[in-house]
Amino acid sequence: MARSTAPLPPRRTLKDYLAYRGGEGMVAWAFHRISGVAVWAFVLLHVLDIYFVGGNPQAYNELLKIYASPAGRMMETLLGAALFYHALNGMRIVVMDFWPALTAYHRTLWRIVWVLFFAIGIPGAYIILKPIWEVVR
Amino acid sequence: MDVELRIQRFDPETDQAPHWQSFTVPVEPMDRVLDVLTRAKEQFDGSITFRRSCAHGVCGSDALMINGRNRLACKLRVEQLGRTITVAPLPGLPVVKDLVVDMEGFFGKYRSVMPFLVAAEPEGSGERLQSAEQREVYDDTTKCILCAACTTSCPSFWAEPEYVGPAAIVNAHRFIFDSRDEAAHERLEILADEDGVWRCRTTFNCVEACPRGINITKAILEVSAAVGAR
Numbered sequence: 001m002a003r004s005t006a007p008l009p010p011r012r013t014l015k016d017y018l019a020y021r022g023g024e025g026m027v028a029w030a031f032h033r034i035s036g037v038a039v040w041a042f043v044l045l046h047v048l049d050i051y052f053v054g055g056n057p058q059a060y061n062e063l064l065k066i067y068a069s070p071a072g073r074m075m076e077t078l079l080g081a082a083l084f085y086h087a088l089n090g091m092r093i094v095v096m097d098f099w100p101a102l103t104a105y106h107r108t109l110w111r112i113v114w115v116l117f118f119a120i121g122i123p124g125a126y127i128i129l130k131p132i133w134e135v136v137r
Numbered sequence: 138m139d140v141e142l143r144i145q146r147f148d149p150e151t152d153q154a155p156h157w158q159s160f161t162v163p164v165e166p167m168d169r170v171l172d173v174l175t176r177a178k179e180q181f182d183g184s185i186t187f188r189r190s191c192a193h194g195v196c197g198s199d200a201l202m203i204n205g206r207n208r209l210a211c212k213l214r215v216e217q218l219g220r221t222i223t224v225a226p227l228p229g230l231p232v233v234k235d236l237v238v239d240m241e242g243f244f245g246k247y248r249s250v251m252p253f254l255v256a257a258e259p260e261g262s263g264e265r266l267q268s269a270e271q272r273e274v275y276d277d278t279t280k281c282i283l284c285a286a287c288t289t290s291c292p293s294f295w296a297e298p299e300y301v302g303p304a305a306i307v308n309a310h311r312f313i314f315d316s317r318d319e320a321a322h323e324r325l326e327i328l329a330d331e332d333g334v335w336r337c338r339t340t341f342n343c344v345e346a347c348p349r350g351i352n353i354t355k356a357i358l359e360v361s362a363a364v365g366a367r
Contacts, residue, residue: 106354
């Protein structure tokens with residue numbers, strides 16, 4: 001006996017999203033979203049630590065010690081990476097918004113994003129992580 | 138040579154969920170995916186269901202997700218794909234059977250942007266003249282064949298099925314920037330909706346999926362700018 005002839009609604013699982021092999025534009029968008037969520041999560045943490053300045057100065061000092069620890073510096077480096085990528089790719093999108101003809105060069109613009117990301121990001125990461133080596137030595 | 142053809146199957150009368158079925162199909166390198174599907178249907182399983190019409194990249198009937206990307210089965214050669222060909226229906230649309238999707242919602246969105254010339258009284262028996270420069274402004278968006286490869290490749294559409302989608306915006310662009318048309322403002326109002334142009338996230342999946350090579354993201358951003366300036 002026939003079950004049903006109604007069309008099967010599309011599934012919307014993460015697996016379905018990952019099944020599509022998008023190009024650079026889709027990867028750029030995915031990184032933009034992931035970095036955006038990461039920055040948002042840090043903003044929540046930042047609201048908490050700033051609250052501690054007045055609300056609980058001792059807890060604030062303890063939290064700053066965590067930020068200054070090797071694990072904390074790693075986190076700050078990743079935060080910086082997320083923030084920097086989000087900003088650079090955001091500029092890429094803004095540039096295409098203002099000059100739609102540049103969409104023909106969206107891959108080139110994305111490569112420029114990565115060149116700037118590493119050219120400025122690596123020295124930045126070095127400055128943040130340098131104290132870890134000094135402690136180890 | 139042989140290829141492994143993996144097809145996503147779904148029969149609404151017997152299946153609860155789609156499943157995959159593989160066939161080993163003899164092919165020539167210059168065969169197109171549509172040829173391979175037709176051969177599998179003729180030689181192995183007559184119940185394999187897919188759409189086709191012109192088979193020459195004009196009608197847009199056989200857009201499918203092939204090896205993870207939306208493309209026309211009639212324009213893609215076996216030699217471009219390797220020894221395994223994976224074919225699934227266009228993502229984000231309800232599946233009617235096997236590779237056939239329900240296109241009604243897609244065409245409803247197309248119709249919603251008034252995809253026809255709106256002009257006052259006919260100008261006698263003469264032509265509505267237009268310069269080459271005026272025609273050039275919307276030349277790219279006249280090429281759409283409504284295959285739905287773009288709209289169904291868009292993550293914004295997957296997440297929000299109410300999004301009007303790239304194909305409808307492309308066809309709105311075709312008339313909004315036509316110097317002979319007089320309904321640009323109405324179309325821009327329609328596309329200013331929260332499910333209109335603003336849902337584009339510039340992922341460029343639409344541009345890569347378009348079998349006609351339309352720079353869809355450029356068209357969407359031009360319409361966005363016109364919506365903003367209206």
